[in-house]
Amino acid sequence: MSQNKRSSLGRGLSALMADLQPEETAVSREGTEMVPTEQIAPNPDQPRRVFDQAALSELADSIRSRGVIQPLIVRRHPDDTNIYQIVAGERRWRASQMAQVHELPVIIRDFSDAEMLEVAIIENIQRADLNAIDEAASYKQLMTRFGHTQEKLAEALGKSRSHIANLLRLLNLPDQVQEWVREEKLSAGHARALVTADNATAIARRIIEKDLSVREVESLMREKTSKPTKPRADSEKDADTRALEGDLTATLKMRVQIKHSGNDGGQMTITYRDLEQLDRLCQILAGSN
Template identity: 65%
Template sequence: MSKKPERRGLGRGLSALMADVNIEPNQDNTVPRRPESFIPIEKIEPNPEQPRRHFDEQALQELADSIREKGVIQPLIVRAHPSKSDMYEIVAGERRWRASQLAQLHELPVIIRDFNDTEVLEVAIIENIQRADLNPLEEALSYRQLMDRFGHTQEKVAEALSKSRSHIANLLRLLNLPDEVQEYLRDGRLTAGHARAMITADDPIGLAKEAVSKGLSVREVERKAKSPTAEKKPKNRPVIEKDADTRALEADLSATIGMKVEINHRGEEGGTVVLSYKDLEQLDAICQMLTKL
C-alpha cells in the first residue's frame, strides 16, 4: 500500500522549496545561478511523475536556439536517481533539458539536491505554477494538487507563492465548471473572467457556447448569467409577513457583512437564509467567510 504524503504546514514542504525553484520564461533578463557541477546530458533523466506533460514544440525550438547562442543560463535542479547508480533525475528544469537535447549539448549545469519523492513532486508543481504560459485551468489544477496532495491551505499557498488568496480562490472555482466549459477555457476560447461569470449560471455550457459564437464580453456574460434566475421567480408570489425579530435580524446581518440578507423562516420546517451579492468580489468574500467556519 502506498504511503500517503505527510500533511504539514509550510516548513520545508513549501517555503524552503520555493528558494530552489527559479523559472525563466526565456533566456533573457535572468540573473544566473551558480551551478554546483556539470553532468553529461545522457546521465540525466526526466521525472516520470512530472505533472506537466505537454511541451510546446515551437517554444522548445526557440529556447534551443537561445541555448546554442548563450548556453544554459539557469542550472537544472537534480537529485541522485532513486533506482539507477551514477544517474540523476530532474527535479526542476525538464524544459531546459529537452531544449538542450535539441541544441545538441553534451553536458548541463546542475544544482544537486537531496529531495525525497514527495518534495520532488511538490517542486515540480511549484515550477509549473511559476511558468508564464500556464493557462488559468492549469494553474488552478496545480493549486488543487498542492492542497489535496500535501495538505496546504489556500492561505499557505498564497503566502508561499506571493499570490492573493482571492486570486487562488477565484481560479479554484473554475474547477467546478462542466468539462466542456473547461475545455473552452483550456484552449483559449474563453478567458478566466468569462468562465468565472458562468459558475453561477443555470446553463453554463449553453452560455459558454453563446459567448464563443457571439464574442460576448465578460460583462455581457455576467448579465446573462444572472437573468435566467430572475426570470424563473414566480411573478405573483404571496407576500409573507415577517415578525419584527426576523426583520431586525436581517438588518443586523446585512450591516455586519455588507450584503443583503433575507431570512425565510417556516416554523418547525426550518427555513432558508439568502445572501445576495453584487459582484464576484462579494461572492469571494462569502466563500472566505464560509470556509473559515
C-alpha cells in the first residue's frame, strides 16, 4: 500500500485532477469506450455512502431522454480484467440502471488503489450538494492519508485556504452537532459560530428549537464570550506592561492583554475578531507567516 501511496503523491494532486476532468464532451467522444452496464462495478471505497433517491430519479429521467452526456472514469478491476471499477461517476451509473440503459460511455484510466481513493475523495468534494461536515472530512482524509497541505488543496481545488481551514475546524464540534449539520438541521454558518463554544450541543439544540438565524447565533455567542470589564485593571499595570501590550497588539492586529502573577509568571490573552483572524494567528504561531 505504501508503494501505491508514493505513486499517488508522485503524480501530484493537479495531475489527478486533470485525469478526473477529461476534455471529452457529448459532441466529441474521442478516447471513450462503450461498456455494458453489468461489467461496471462501484468503487468499494467510495467516500459517499448515501445517494439521494429523488435526485437519482431525476437524473434517470434525464438519461432516458438525453442519454449519458459525461463519460464515467473507470479503471480495470485488479482481480478481473473483464470488470471495470468506477473511479468517478457512480451517480450516473446508478441512475443509468434505473433508466435501464444497457451500456455506458467510459474513459479508462490506469489508477493505483491509492490514486483511485484519492480521486474518489476529490470528486466527492466537488459535489454541489455536499454538506460542510462531509466536505471537511474529505479535506482531512486527503491531508492525513495522502499528505496534502491546506495550501496544495486550495490551489488544486480552486478554494481559498481560509475556506478549507474554517471547514476543518468544524470537525472539532461534538458528534451530535456534526450530525445535525449533515441532516441540514444546522447550516455551515451556524456550525462555524459554535466552534469555540463550550456547550455547543446545548446551543445547537436551542438554534434548532427556536429556528435562530446565523446572525442571531453570532450575536448570542458574542454575548456569552464577553466578560465584565474591570475599570482599574489597566491602571494597575506598570508602564512597561502596557507598552508591551500595545506593541504586540499593533504587530498581531489583535488585542493583547498581559496579566502578571507575581514572580511565578502570568497570562497573555489574545482576542481575535473572527475565524479569519484565528486562522492568521495559528499561522503565526506555527511559524508559517
